[in-house]
Amino acid sequence: MSTHAPARPSYAAVLRVPHARRTFASALTARLSYGTVSLSVLLSVTRATGSYAVSGAVMSLFGAMTVFLMPIRASLIDCYGPRRVLPPMSMLYGTLLCALAALTWRPGAPPVALGAAAALAGACAPPLGPTMRAVWSELVADRGLLQRAYGLDGVAEELLYVSGPALVGALLGFAPPASGILLSALLIVGGTWAFVSSPALPGPRPAAPKEQRGGGLRGLWAPVAVATGAGVALSGAELLMMAFTTARLYDPALVPWVLAALSAGSAVGGLVNGAVNWRVPARVRLRGFAVGLGLVVAAAGLAPDLWTLAGAMALAGVFIAPTLTTAYLLAAEMADEGSGTRAGAWVNAGVNAGSSGGAMVAGALIGRVPLGVCFLLAGAAAFVAALTVGSRAAGAAPVPQTAAPCQLR
Structure with a gap:
């Protein structure tokens, strides 16, 4: 090719x-x-x-x-x-x-x-x-x-x-x-x-020789962990936006506009991130984007009204696409030849699993815990995932894999 x-x-x-x-x-x-x-x-x-x-x-x-x-x-x-x-x-x-x-x-x-x-x-x-x-x-x-x-x-x-x-x-x-x-x-x-x-x-792809087999998916902890944390934060924030609207007696018809602000912010963030000639490694960028996402989502719980919340969500969106794009990019860097689709699939699975889990936890907490605390916990998911990346960056061992690239586990 x-x-x-x-x-x-x-x-x-x-x-x-x-x-x-x-x-x-x-x-x-x-x-x-x-x-x-x-x-x-x-x-x-x-x-x-x-x-x-x-x-x-x-x-x-x-x-x-x-x-x-x-x-x-x-x-x-x-x-x-x-x-x-x-x-x-x-x-x-x-x-x-x-x-x-x-x-x-x-x-x-x-x-x-x-x-x-x-x-x-x-x-x-x-x-x-x-x-x-x-x-x-x-x-x-x-x-x-x-x-x-x-x-x-x-x-x-x-x-x-x-x-x-x-x-x-x-x-x-x-x-x-x-x-x-x-x-x-x-x-x-x-x-x-x-x-x-x-x-x-x-x-x-031909199967790798026996002496070269390593599974092709070494060290994916960082991108998968951050993708999962971002999924938790994102789905939690979306559900909390609806709860915020109901609690403050706003018209529910305004919720799609807040969600649109989140999507618009993500689109802008993704375009800007792709256009910048970054000099720092992808792992460092990934940690920074995840920290930014977590902090903004956590701070969104302090919003005094729906319009401030919409602005906070637009700012959170600016970090979403860069976080996920960098997670995919880092996974591609770490994957051996012939394992790129699997590497991206694990990141994708992390996002979706985090999204499902975040919605479930947020749904259980709403009505039992103050909304500000719920936003704080949603943001903490992305923040903690970013800290995990930092701790593993110092010398974590690769994920052990023994299967050949064409063997399903």
Whole structure:
């Protein structure tokens, strides 16, 4: 695979890399499915069963299987190559989504069948984000340009999770919620097939010789820990924003605007981070971004009104995309050749696991603990994760791995 290193790294230079625009556009089309599917499943199951408890359980099954099996699915891609693995995986995932849509098209669906379909679909969800980031590392040789590629990827992903629900909302104007699940299936299958047709995608990796086997995932403590802490802080802050609005008797319709401020801040932070020619190592930057995120989220609990809180959330957002982008970049640096997709998948799993755990803990604390203390605890999750990075930077041993790159554990 040839690489390209322009003299002056920029976002425009990223898109001028051979095959980059075609590959990135098709990957984003497929990844848009993840921006539409969650809301579609939630609305469809709620409509079909009339129960928020059932819809919550189905979403939990779907999310858990998506997150916790992602490293295994990524291992298959590292071993056999995305061209062999992603098409059948996307077809199976899309078929299961269609089955879920059929079950929820009309009321009266059995909850057990809904849970089974959602769990099986989540188990097959293609890890397109980690795969695209691994492809970026194949396409781009220059470190400065690779940082910009990761920054562009992170901001685009943020926008997908904003535009996805809006697309579902527009669809609901003339179709039932289950149609959003069908749209998600169409996006993932069509986008994935376009993605794997790109000449930029690498082929399967040969297994490493026995004497060189180390698992390819040494020392991922830092990026995974920080990603998990950031997920806890982010999901906790989002739930606490809604609780703040209710407690201060503001109109609940204002909550999306506060969330939009968070997303806007993240987009700005991601673009700025990608454009800066950093001289400090990625590990040091990661620790600094996580500390900043934790401090701002903790201080947000002191906001006297909703508008101050919105400003604090916008400032917190400035640290979110740089934190996650740098975590992915550091994971790519640490991964051996042929393990890039798995490395990114572990960071992705950390973010999502932290997000689920943060929402669960915040939900349990709201009403029992003052909101200011809840914000402090949410921020502390990112702050403590940053301190963990600092302690391990001084000479922690690599994570022991004995499996070969193409062996699943």
